[in-house]
Amino acid sequence: MIALVIFVSFLGFPLTSSVPNPRDDRPIIGVLAQEKKNSPKPNQNSYIAASYVKTLEAAGARVVPVMINRTQEEYTALFNSINGILLPGGSASIYSSGYQRAAKVFYELAIEANRKGDYFPMWGTCLGFEQLVLLTSEKALLTSTNTHGVPLPLNFTDDANDSRLFGGFPADLRGKLASEPLTVNTHKWSLALLTYDTNEELKKFYKVLSTNTDGQVEFVSTMEAYDYPIYGTQWHPEKNAFEWRMDFIPHTRSAVKTTFYIAEFFVNEARKSFHSFESKDEERKALIYNFSPVYADDRSAFEQIYLF
Numbered sequence: 001m002i003a004l005v006i007f008v009s010f011l012g013f014p015l016t017s018s019v020p021n022p023r024d025d026r027p028i029i030g031v032l033a034q035e036k037k038n039s040p041k042p043n044q045n046s047y048i049a050a051s052y053v054k055t056l057e058a059a060g061a062r063v064v065p066v067m068i069n070r071t072q073e074e075y076t077a078l079f080n081s082i083n084g085i086l087l088p089g090g091s092a093s094i095y096s097s098g099y100q101r102a103a104k105v106f107y108e109l110a111i112e113a114n115r116k117g118d119y120f121p122m123w124g125t126c127l128g129f130e131q132l133v134l135l136t137s138e139k140a141l142l143t144s145t146n147t148h149g150v151p152l153p154l155n156f157t158d159d160a161n162d163s164r165l166f167g168g169f170p171a172d173l174r175g176k177l178a179s180e181p182l183t184v185n186t187h188k189w190s191l192a193l194l195t196y197d198t199n200e201e202l203k204k205f206y207k208v209l210s211t212n213t214d215g216q217v218e219f220v221s222t223m224e225a226y227d228y229p230i231y232g233t234q235w236h237p238e239k240n241a242f243e244w245r246m247d248f249i250p251h252t253r254s255a256v257k258t259t260f261y262i263a264e265f266f267v268n269e270a271r272k273s274f275h276s277f278e279s280k281d282e283e284r285k286a287l288i289y290n291f292s293p294v295y296a297d298d299r300s301a302f303e304q305i306y307l308f
Contacts, residue, residue: 027270028283029056030066030078030085030106032128033308034092034099046098050293050304051242052088052125058241059263061270063288066106067308068098075105081277081286084121084270085110087128089186089236094131095140103128107135114228121229121269126187129223129232133191137201142189146214149248151181152235154210154221163209165224165231165265173261176254183221183235183258184249185212186301190219190234206232229269237262243303 031053033046046068053063064082066075079085085106092099106122113120124132130142154177160166166174176182193211196202210222212234221234239249241259277283284290293304 023268023271024083024274024276025060025271027061027083027267027273028064028081028277028287029061029267029270030064030082031056031288032066032085032087032099032102032106033068033306034088034090034127035068035097036305036307044307046308048288048306048308049088049090049238049243049302050306051238051302052086053288053293053306054242055238055259055263056086056267058260059267061267064286065288065291065306065308066102068102070102072105075102076109078286079106079109079113079120080275081282083273083275084123084266086266087122087124087131089126089128092127094127094134099127100131103131104135107132110230111228118275119229119272120275121266121273122231123266124230124232125238126234126236129234130187130189130191132230132232133202136205137199139199139201141191141195141199141202143192143195143217143219144188145190145217145219147185147187147190147212147219147234149246150185150214151248151250152183152185152212152221153178153181154183155212156210157208159207160209160222163207163224164229164269165222166209168265169261173254173257177258180250180252180254182240182250182252182255183212183233183237184239184246185221185235186239186246187234190214190217193218193220196220229272231266231269233262243301245301245303 033048036047110120206223212221224231240255291306296302296305
């Protein structure tokens with residue numbers, strides 16, 4: 001028996017069969033750009049905040065900028081090349097803008113792909129959350145709230161316990177999220193819980209994982225789709241670790257851990273997608289490494305931005 005083991009090992013054959021890794025450990029995630037007013041450089045009228053890029057890279061992903069005002073064909077080709085997309089916060093119109101039009105294309109492609117078993121995750125932060133609400137409901141449903149520049153604890157719903165997003169969170173961190181103001185809110189519009197409860201499209205599509213209130217309106221602050229890998233936070237996970245200009249942003253150990261657990265979750269979702277570029281050369285040309293972030297001016301809420 002010993003001789004047989006030595007002989008097989010010598011031939012280089014495995015003694016047991018290996019199971020292929022059912023994940024792509026080189027995920028590439030698109031981050032959607034948006035219009036920039038008063039750009040400091042000519043012919044560079046869109047931007048991405050570098051904090052979104054850093055957050056995804058810290059969790060083991062690479063990033064491709066998704067430019068605005070491209071054709072359906074260009075977006076479809078990019079969709080088939082990347083492993084997920086993040087719709088960031090900002091100030092673009094969710095009703096009529098390059099940001100809105102690109103988000104709509106990727107949302108529709110993601111729905112179609114996931115229905116066919118082609119896994120493709122989407123994430124919306126703040127403005128991106130609001131864009132997802134509009135894309136799903138096809139109605140203007142947001143309510144004005146006093147939530148600009150406010151860190152808040154999350155009021156978890158019972159559905160958070162078995163959710164994909166929070167189900168794997170460490171119990172101690174979930175406890176901190178529920179008891180300490182760790183989530184940054186910089187929005188003026190919200191999805192009121194009452195609106196969600198009375199809209200059949202949203203109720204059938206999204207599970208509410210947490211809510212918050214401005215003292216007058218209770219609103220949805222975290223959600224995930226029931227049947228699709230689509231997620232949204234009205235709050236900003238990326239700011240805790242990478243944005244320093246606003247005094248209300250928490251930078252405690254638990255706050256920073258929140259940034260990275262959220263990032264790890266979404267990057268792991270992207271690992272379930274097996275889209276890829278047609279060649280390494282096309283991949284290299286698309287990556288955000290081809291651009292350099294700049295230190296933003298004093299009027300910006302961001303430390304660094306990419307300009308396109």
